[in-house]
Amino acid sequence: MTTFVRACALSELEEDTPKRVELDGTPVSLVHTEGEVFAIHDICSHANVSLSEGEVEDCQIECWLHGSAFDLRTGKPSGLPATRPVPVYPVKIEGGSVLVDVHASLTQES
Numbered sequence: 001m002t003t004f005v006r007a008c009a010l011s012e013l014e015e016d017t018p019k020r021v022e023l024d025g026t027p028v029s030l031v032h033t034e035g036e037v038f039a040i041h042d043i044c045s046h047a048n049v050s051l052s053e054g055e056v057e058d059c060q061i062e063c064w065l066h067g068s069a070f071d072l073r074t075g076k077p078s079g080l081p082a083t084r085p086v087p088v089y090p091v092k093i094e095g096g097s098v099l100v101d102v103h104a105s106l107t108q109e110s
Helices: none
Strands: 005-009 019-023 026-033 036-041 060-062 069-071 091-094 097-100
Touching (some): 026 097
Antiparallel strands (some): 026 036, 091 097
């Protein structure tokens, strides 16, 4: 069963600028980039810091503290020091709203 909840209006998202929201107690970073909206767990898997404070480039979000970058599509880190992926969540756009299902992680553990 999918449980999509409204995260924000699509118009609230600036291109390549992460927006932190909390959905059902889960911190989520929303990113509008490359014509899509992505939802990724907002806490770095290496250090307990917000990914929303990092930079977005090439469909990746970079942790501002140690520089690990995570793929917005898969949650997988592209370099050290992070070695574990962070969850990514399904997103759909309906009627100008961004909907996210934080109960259905798309992340595949490796």
